[in-house]
Amino acid sequence: MWAGSRVPALFTFVIPPAAQTGPACFAFAYNPLKHPINLHRIMPAIEILGLEKTYSVGFWRKKPKRALRPLHLAVEPGEIFGFLGPNGAGKTTTLKLLMGLVHPTAGTARILGMELDDPRMKAQIGFLPEQPYFYDYLTARELLDYYGQLSGVSARERSRRIQDVLGRVGLPDVGGVQLRKFSKGMLQRVGIAQAILHDPKVVFLDEPMSGLDPMGRREVRDLMLQLKAEGKTVFFSTHILSDAEALCDRVAIIHLGELRSVGAVADLTATVHSKVEIVWDGTRVPSAIENMGGECHVVGQTVRAVLPDDKQDVAIDALRREHLRLVSVVPVRASLEDYFVQKLRPAETPAEVRA
Amino acid sequence: MSGLRRITVIASAVLLISLVASVVLLRRVDEVRSGATLEEVLYISSPKLLKRLSLGYSGLLADIYWTRAVQYFGSKHHVGAERYDLLAPLLEITTGLDPHLTVAYEYGSSFLAARPPNGAGMPQRAVQLEEFGIRNNRDDWKLYYELGFIYYMELKDYKAAAEAFARGSRIPNAHPWLKLLAARMAERAGDVRTAQMMWATTFNSTTDKSIRANAAAHLRALQVDDDVTNLETLVERYRQQTGHLPGSFSDLISAGFLRGVPVDPLGRPYKLGGDGHVEVRDPDDLPFIQKGMPPGYVPPKAPKFLPSD
Amino acid sequence: MNRRIASIASNTFREAVRDRVLYNLIAFALLMSGAAILVGQISIDIERLVVINLGLTAVSLFGIVIAIFIGIGLVSKEIEKRTLYTVLSRPVRRWEFIVGKFFGLAGTLVVNTFFMAIGVFAALLYVSHRFQRSDGWLLVALYFIVLEFLIITALALLFSSFSSPLLSAVFAFSLFVIGSFAEDLRGFAGLTHGITRWLATGAAYLVPNFSALNVISSVAHDQPVSGQLIAYNSAYALVYAAMALSGAVLIFERRDLK
Numbered sequence: 001m002w003a004g005s006r007v008p009a010l011f012t013f014v015i016p017p018a019a020q021t022g023p024a025c026f027a028f029a030y031n032p033l034k035h036p037i038n039l040h041r042i043m044p045a046i047e048i049l050g051l052e053k054t055y056s057v058g059f060w061r062k063k064p065k066r067a068l069r070p071l072h073l074a075v076e077p078g079e080i081f082g083f084l085g086p087n088g089a090g091k092t093t094t095l096k097l098l099m100g101l102v103h104p105t106a107g108t109a110r111i112l113g114m115e116l117d118d119p120r121m122k123a124q125i126g127f128l129p130e131q132p133y134f135y136d137y138l139t140a141r142e143l144l145d146y147y148g149q150l151s152g153v154s155a156r157e158r159s160r161r162i163q164d165v166l167g168r169v170g171l172p173d174v175g176g177v178q179l180r181k182f183s184k185g186m187l188q189r190v191g192i193a194q195a196i197l198h199d200p201k202v203v204f205l206d207e208p209m210s211g212l213d214p215m216g217r218r219e220v221r222d223l224m225l226q227l228k229a230e231g232k233t234v235f236f237s238t239h240i241l242s243d244a245e246a247l248c249d250r251v252a253i254i255h256l257g258e259l260r261s262v263g264a265v266a267d268l269t270a271t272v273h274s275k276v277e278i279v280w281d282g283t284r285v286p287s288a289i290e291n292m293g294g295e296c297h298v299v300g301q302t303v304r305a306v307l308p309d310d311k312q313d314v315a316i317d318a319l320r321r322e323h324l325r326l327v328s329v330v331p332v333r334a335s336l337e338d339y340f341v342q343k344l345r346p347a348e349t350p351a352e353v354r355a
Numbered sequence: 356m357s358g359l360r361r362i363t364v365i366a367s368a369v370l371l372i373s374l375v376a377s378v379v380l381l382r383r384v385d386e387v388r389s390g391a392t393l394e395e396v397l398y399i400s401s402p403k404l405l406k407r408l409s410l411g412y413s414g415l416l417a418d419i420y421w422t423r424a425v426q427y428f429g430s431k432h433h434v435g436a437e438r439y440d441l442l443a444p445l446l447e448i449t450t451g452l453d454p455h456l457t458v459a460y461e462y463g464s465s466f467l468a469a470r471p472p473n474g475a476g477m478p479q480r481a482v483q484l485e486e487f488g489i490r491n492n493r494d495d496w497k498l499y500y501e502l503g504f505i506y507y508m509e510l511k512d513y514k515a516a517a518e519a520f521a522r523g524s525r526i527p528n529a530h531p532w533l534k535l536l537a538a539r540m541a542e543r544a545g546d547v548r549t550a551q552m553m554w555a556t557t558f559n560s561t562t563d564k565s566i567r568a569n570a571a572a573h574l575r576a577l578q579v580d581d582d583v584t585n586l587e588t589l590v591e592r593y594r595q596q597t598g599h600l601p602g603s604f605s606d607l608i609s610a611g612f613l614r615g616v617p618v619d620p621l622g623r624p625y626k627l628g629g630d631g632h633v634e635v636r637d638p639d640d641l642p643f644i645q646k647g648m649p650p651g652y653v654p655p656k657a658p659k660f661l662p663s664d
Numbered sequence: 665m666n667r668r669i670a671s672i673a674s675n676t677f678r679e680a681v682r683d684r685v686l687y688n689l690i691a692f693a694l695l696m697s698g699a700a701i702l703v704g705q706i707s708i709d710i711e712r713l714v715v716i717n718l719g720l721t722a723v724s725l726f727g728i729v730i731a732i733f734i735g736i737g738l739v740s741k742e743i744e745k746r747t748l749y750t751v752l753s754r755p756v757r758r759w760e761f762i763v764g765k766f767f768g769l770a771g772t773l774v775v776n777t778f779f780m781a782i783g784v785f786a787a788l789l790y791v792s793h794r795f796q797r798s799d800g801w802l803l804v805a806l807y808f809i810v811l812e813f814l815i816i817t818a819l820a821l822l823f824s825s826f827s828s829p830l831l832s833a834v835f836a837f838s839l840f841v842i843g844s845f846a847e848d849l850r851g852f853a854g855l856t857h858g859i860t861r862w863l864a865t866g867a868a869y870l871v872p873n874f875s876a877l878n879v880i881s882s883v884a885h886d887q888p889v890s891g892q893l894i895a896y897n898s899a900y901a902l903v904y905a906a907m908a909l910s911g912a913v914l915i916f917e918r919r920d921l922k
Contacts, residue, residue, distance in 0.1 A: 055920075099753040102920040103359075117358035119755035127753035133745045135675075137682040149671040150754045194750055204753075362759055362917055366910040373907035378869050380900040384876045385850070387893045391882070392847050398881045419848055426851050 043113050045202050045233040046075035050107030051097050067093040069258045070107055075235055075250075077201075080228050082248035083237040084336075090257040091237035092130055095206050099127055111202060123152055126195030130206040132187060136180035140171065140190055143179060144197055151198040165193045168226075170219055184211040192223065203227060205236035209243055221247060241336040253340070260343065265336060272334040272342050276309040279327040280319055288318040302327060393427055396420075396444045402451025409452065417453030420445055424459070425565070428466055435656030439475035442467055446484060454491035457498075458563050460484060464501035465557070465566045468509040472657060473569075473643075478509040497560050499523025500533060503540075504553060513540045532556055551577050565661050572660035575620040576643035579635060583647035586617060586625060586633040600631045619647075668756050669764040676768020677775075680734055685772065688726055689779050695722055700787035711791035716802065716884040719784035724809045724880070726780070727773055728840055731813050734772070735820025736832035738765045739912075743921055752921075759913040766821055766909055773813040781806050798886040804894060805883040811901035815872045816840060818908035825916040843874035872904055 053068040068090045075081045085091050096102040098109060100116050114121035134143055141162055148158040166172055169189040174182070182190065188211045195203055208224070209217045224234050224247055238244060244251050245265055252262045261268060275294070280303055285296050292315065294307035307315055309331060319326055399405055406413045424445035431439055446467060449459045466474040468481035485502040492498060503519035506512045517540035524533035532552055539549045551574060558570035589612045593601050597610070604627055607613045617625050619635050625647070626634045635647045642658035680686075699718050703711045739762070742748040752758065784802070789795065819839055823832035842849065849871060853864035877897055879889050 096921070099749070101749060101752055103918070115358070119757065122753065122755040125753065127750060129746065129749040132750065133747050134750070135679065135747055137679055146671060146675055147750065147754065150668055150751065150756050152755060191750075358757075359917060362757070363914065366759065366913045366917070369910040370907055370914070373903045373910065376903045377900060377907060380896055380903060381869055381873055384873065384893065384896045384900060385847070387890060387896060388847075388876055392875055395881045398885050419845065422852065423848065426855075 042077060044074040045077040045079075046073070046081075046098070046109070046111050046235060048073040048094075048098075048107075048109045051094065051104050051109050052106040053093055053097060053102065054105045066257050068097070071254075071259055073252055073259065073262065075233060077233050078228065078231055079249040080224060080234045080236070080247050082244040082251035083235065083254065084239065084241065084244050084251050084340075085237075085254040086239055089239075089254045091239075091254060092206055093257075094254070095127075095129075095204055095237060098204065123198065124201045126198065126200040126203045128191045128195040128203075128205045128208055131210065132191040134179050134187065134190065134194075137178065139176050139178050140166065140182075140193075141175035143190065144194055147194045148197055153198050161197055161199075165197050168196070168223065169193045170216075185213065185216050188212055188216070192220065196227065200232070202233045202235065205234065207238055208236055209238065209240060217243070241340060245336050251336075253343075268339050269334040269336060272339050274309045274334045275306050275332040276312045277304065277306050277328075277330045277332050278312070278315055278319075279304050281325040281327060284322065284324065286318040286322050286324070289315050306332060393423060393441050393445070396423075396441055396448060399444070399448060402448045405448065406452050413452040417449050417456055420449040420452065421456060421459055424449060424462065428462075429565070429661060432472065432657060432661055435472055437471050439466075439471065442475045443477050443480045443484075447480075450484065450487060454488070457488075457492070457495065458561070460488040460498055460501060461561050461563055461566055464504050465569050468505045470509070473660075478505055481505050482510075494526060496523045496526040496529035496533065499526070500530065500556060500560065503536065504557065507540070507553060516540050530556060530560065547577060547581055569660055572642050572658075575641060576645070578620045579641055579644045580646045582617065582619065582625070583633045583635075587631065589613065590627070590631045590633070594631065600629075601627065603627055669760050669767065672756070672761060672764025673767035673771060676738070676765050677772050680769065680772040683734075685730055685734065686776065686779075688730060689776065689783075692722060692726055692780055693783050696783045696787045700790045704791045712788065713884050715784070715787050715791050717880060719780075719787060720802070720805055720809065720880045720883070723777060723780045723784065723806065724812065724878070727777060727809065727813050728816055730776065731769065731773055731816045732820050732833055732836045732840075734769055735817050736824050736829045736836065738769065738821055739824040739916065740827070740829055740832070743919075746921075748921060758917050762821065762825070762909060762912050762916055766818060766905075769817050769821075770814055773817065774810060777806060777810055777813070796886075798888075801879075801883045801886070801889055804889045805879050807894075808877045808879055808897060811897060812874055812877045814901050814905045815843075815874075815908070818905035818912075819872065822908045822912040822915075825912045825919070839872060840874065843872040844878065845875060846871050846873045847875045873900060877901070 048071050050070045050072060051068065052070045053066075055065045055067055057063050057065050071094065083091050083094065093102070097104050098111065098116065100122075109116055111121050112124055135146075138146065144162045144165070145158055148161065153161060162175070163172075166175055169192050171186060171189050171193070174186070179187070179190065188208070192205070192208065195205065205224075208220050212220060221243065224236070227234050236247075248265060250262065250264050251268065253260045253268075281301060283298050283301065283303060285298075285303055285305070289296070289305060289307070292307050292311050294305050294311075296303060296305040298304075305315070312329065316326065316329070405416070409416045424442060427445060428439060428442055446459050446463050449456060453459075463481050463484040467484065468474060468476075468478040470476045482502065482505055485498055485505065488495070488498045489502065499519050499522050503516040503523065506516035506519060517537050520533050520537035520540065523529055524537060536549070536552060536556075539546065539552075554570045554573045554577070558567055558574065561567060589607060590601060593607055593610060593612060601607050601610075604613060604616050604625070608615065619625060619641065621637070621640060623636045626636060628634055628649075632650075633647055634649045635641055635644065638644065638648050638652055639655060639659065641647075642654065642660050648654075696715075696719055700711075700715055703714045742751075748761075751761065781803075784806075785795075785799075788799065788802075816836060816839075820832060820836045823835050827835070846868065849864070849868040853861060853868045856864050876893070883889070
């Protein structure tokens, strides 16, 4: 399935057995009203149908810059969905398209079944932009009150919710301080606060961990899990793979404006050539094993070798032939990092991508 | 994206409707206010103060006031106004802001001093304007000429006129006629030739269309007066000679008094009236004539001599 | 919808106040007091004239400067600083944002003018020692000045929706100057011919008609202002502001935010 070459995004979906993500390969022909099975399906929280964005740059507007190639994606309600990719991959562009901040060149999307410009839909979503800026002449409480008004939260509810949400993000005592005095980490927390203030059903977070110290990151992770426990859908973008691994039910990987894969983390990493670690007594390394191309370390009186797991049986046979005593055979779990490095070919590694 | 389309349609409609409405309202406002901006000129008691307030942009402001003066006079003249109250303040403010704006002084000499409906009828203020101009432009011979012109034409003060012409004639590059005019003031002030010289000098010393048109009209009128006087003299001589009035100009031609049918400065033949009077064919086109008007002719309230008429 | 516009408007007002814009009132108060005292001492029989001319001109100029300075940043600053992201992701329509900003700044200017008016009347009382019937026309002049503010605010907002602050300031200020000579421009246009005439006439009618909204010198000379003029000017200002605002909405709706 994953041939390691540039296969169109449509056909690189890994479909997890547990959920049926319908749109997959038939997105362009997909019309939810025409497929009777949809009446029995749960409506996706987010449906992206061919969203595309091309900017025309340059003085004469001649150089088109494809920030996002046609994207097809569906996010189920109640899941934490990670949107991964190196910087400049198109993550923020996608979020801006979904928020209606930027108009798509082509394609549409629906959130909670409603169009992107529908105010009823916007009342039920929250958004934390990357490195947010707020009106620095307001205090935290005034800011949240303003946003609450705009989101249609009634006056009675507002003050209660504001106190509540400030507590949740760990800023219970700074409601009356002007935002211009807040540190970066505090601003990030205020950002999360305004995103969940009106109790939205879907929360969009763009790089929610940026600017936070490890304690803060831990708190945000816990908060995101809490939101999921409350039945909310969380869609967040990041370039930090460890966060995604820890939190997400499913991830989508985007690179150079193109979707590369979608699926549960475990399924994605399963496609990576995994390794196995074999430890044996002695200091000798059989030539067969040496030629396998893995790493071998001699530590005291034991040898530790990390080899591709398809060579596992051949290696064990070699050890037996040489009468070497096997100590342990342990599979090494692939990480999303390995997936990234392996799947995003050398010519396209993050360091060279800066659109 | 029906939401975007809807708001686009509504906003475009509002834009168009308000555009049309704003134009309509503008015209109404202009009607209500017609001349109000100009009348504010009466409240500017000190051009000097205005000059200081204009923060160095007095040249531009002078141009704006000058244009207002021209439009004011032209539009009022078009409807045959009797009073031009704002012309003097407009010209004074213009020259106060820019004392070197020569055309404003020319305008003043032609249209500020003359009696209505041809001008504002304020010769004294016109004199003051010219004196102000002379103080600020000592080497411009035209200003002396214009001063003398006003004294001659409207104030009939031939002595003062002679003085002004004489002063002007001493300026290098002055028009050679200034000396002649100074001399003529002494004896032949009332002479037609003097007036003709005057108007011809005015015509030649300016590029402003209105002033030239005015001067040309006066020259034509003087010509007509002269022609009619001469023709009626001939008619009288014919009568004395033959005992009866000539029936037409052909009689005079056959009698040897004329060489051809006489035409007025516009090229139209004169008419010979039954009682021996000579008339012009289209008196409306020849303003300022004193003779040759058909009997019972009443000149229009707004004599047509400006290009805008 | 109205609640959201009101929220945005009051937030804009709050921003202006916290930006210390109302401190301009101190400068104005100093100016008026100084002038009143100076003129009162010299007693050259035109104290009333000076106070009215100076006072109303200062109200007008201060306000225009504030309107331009704040107006040019109303939209562009929010785009630049990206504070718009969290606003537009909420159920706020883009046009509500524009209209709310307009009312916020207009409200700020009205409040500012109110305080300045008190200052003018106070100075007038000081030099004249009592109020006259004709002082009522001052209120009309002030009302016309507020109408000027509405127009210039809408224009600044229009420019702010697509242009950088510096260019917006230049455009807005130029339109203010040209608009002050709008009547002359219409007169000039009538004197031209051919295609120049079309262009000049078009420009002359598009430019905001500030010359008709400036009745300062006639009011200073106790001249009344006709009711017809008041009605037409009010309608004109509303219509012109609507024109500029709908232009701003059309542009802003389409904009991709950076």
